[in-house]
Amino acid sequence: MKLSTDTAKAVPTKQFFVSMLTRDIKLEDAILDLIDNCLDGALRLGNGGKPNYAKYWVKITLAKDHFSIEDNCGGIPREVAKNYAFKMGREPDDNRDSDTETIGMYGVGMKRAIFKMGRNALVKTRHGNDTYEVPITARWLDATNWDPLPINEPTEAKEKLKEPGTTIYVSDLNEGVARHFANPAFVNEVTTAISQHFTMFLQWGFKIEINGQSVAPVHVEVLVSPREDGPAPYVFRKTTGDVTVSITVGLNTSRRSEGDDDDADADFSGQRASATAGWTVLCNDRAVIVGDKSRLTGWGDLPLVPLYHPQFAVITGIIEFRAKDAKKLPVTTTKRALDASSELWLESLVKMKEGMRVWISYTNDWKNHPRSDQQSYWQDAQPLPLSKAIEAVASRKTAKKSSTNDEAGEASEVVEFNPKKNNVLPKPEEKKPSSRKIVFSRPAEEVRAVSKMLFDDPDEKPGTVGDECFKIQLDLAKPSKKRRS
Structure with a gap:
């Protein structure tokens, strides 16, 4: 074979790259991607530990002619901007977050969000006392080459940010985006998505505003009695290497939205469905899905687990995956969908279904019994989020704790608690054959x-x-x- 000095180009065209990058992400997910970047910035300020999220905020504006997001989460260091932040993808040597549990994996989130929204953007940031801005223009997008983006210095004091953080302003919105941003229904959808996806950060005090309105978290909790022999959720936690999987399945508070009737005697027939019933999946504190009731999370995997039914509206399962290497998490690039083919996810499903069986049996036992019959058993139970629920149950003497080595030789630490096996779940008294249920409503x-x-x-x-x-x-x-x- 004769060698030639000719070469064949093997780089993507800019138009193809941008169109394919944005095709499979929803507009609301693009906005969440930008908030993720803000949170990752706050996390880096924690120097390897959990920062005080109450010090940080994000403000978002959705308008018919522009989009903006601003934060006080530390800003982008100039060297990071020059070498990493504006690249279309992450280089193998980019190990900036090797010691923090961030969610970014591929280095496309900010760019993809901007391209999804519009054709002109200005990224202004302050890191320490260094303020600069990077414009992404329609001219740059239309050019066939991949020229570096300019880094400009603000010349007037009013152009400088008041505190370390980043502001992104997108104009010349793409077709359809302006209509979405001007639609109150879409704003509500984004608000709901934020309240779910970032619920843990919001509960820790992190503040997110959209069009001037604060976003409140959705609480996903299970009931736990403080008594050693009191009712408690199913718990499983396993740490292997730098990956921790935590699972809890139990009863939720079954509260309807404010203003609805609160029927204390409702049974397990779905009279009081909870918005967080089903499975909530967290990855490094982000809620990837909330209240899933499909086969994805094991419902309908017969004969072990039946299809979801209103009878199970009182059951809530929470599973969290934590890892410093975000690539090990079973989540897609949108961070709002699971990689259901992940071996880690498939292994976790086994324990998820084991926990579900406990509470499916429980609701079957109590079916046709009024809720008031259980009140004395659950009177001291408190609704707790995943981490606190596991801590409370793991402290019980009957919780099973072990350390083993897996097939690869990595040390694994396991905590397990099955409330059915530990005999801490209340059982209904046998009813007389003549018993009848009475249900009526009054104003x-x-x-x-x-x-x-x-x-x-x-x-x-x-x-x-x-x-x-x-x-x-x-x-x-x-x-x-x-x-x-």
Whole structure:
């Protein structure tokens, strides 16, 4: 074979790269990607530990003619901007986050989000006292070459950021994006996505505003009794190398949204479905999915686990994957979808279904029994998030703890607690064959009036009020001793 001095170009065209990069990501996910970058910045400020998230904030504006996001999360160091931040992908030698549990993997999030939204953007950042800006223009996008982006210095004091952080302003919005940003329904969708995806950070005090409105977290919790022999969720935690998998499955609080009826005697027939019923999956504190009730998380994997049914609305499962190397997490580049083919995910499904079986059996046992029959067992139980639930249960003497080596020789630490095997779950008393269930509704103001009369408290649970009313009428219906004599 004769060698030639000719070469064949093997680089992607800019138009192809940009169009393919943005095709498979939703607009709301692009916005979440930018918030992820803000949080990763705050995490880096923690110097390997958990930062005080209450010190940091993100402000987002969605308008028909522009998008903006600003934060105070430390900004982008100039050397990082020159060598990494604006590259279309991450270099193998980019190990900046090797000691922190960030979520970024491929180095495309910020660029992909900008390209998804519009054709002109200005990234302004301050790191320490160094402020600079990088424009991404339509002219640069339309050019066939990959010229470096300019780094400009602000000339006036008003152009400098007041504190370390980053501001991204996108204009010349793409077709359809402007309509979405001007649509209140889309703004609500983004707000909901933020409240779910970043729920843990919001609970830790991190502040996110969208169009001037603060975003509140969605609480995903399970009930745990502080008593050693009290009811508790199923718990499993395994750490192998630098990857930790934590699982808990238990009862949720089953509270409907504010203003809805709170029927304390509702049974497991779905009368009080919880928004967080099903499975919530966390990766490095981000909620990848919330309240999943599909085959993805094991529902309908017959014969072990049935299809999701309203009877199971009181069951919540939470699983979290933690790793300093984000590539080991079973999550896609959008960070809002699972890599269901991941070996780590498939292994975890086995334990997830084991925990589900415990509570499916529990709801079957209590089916057709009023919720009030369980109240004495669960009276001291508190709703706890994943980490606190596992800590509380792992501290019990009956929790199983072990250390082993896996097939690859890596040391593994395991914590397990099965409430069914440990006999801490309440069991219903056998009912008489003649027992009947009574269900009726009355206007809320009438229930409050009767509650005030019976208990000197207008806010007693409706089921308790109804049960007391029945007992009073039952006493009146019984023949008196005088009449029997």
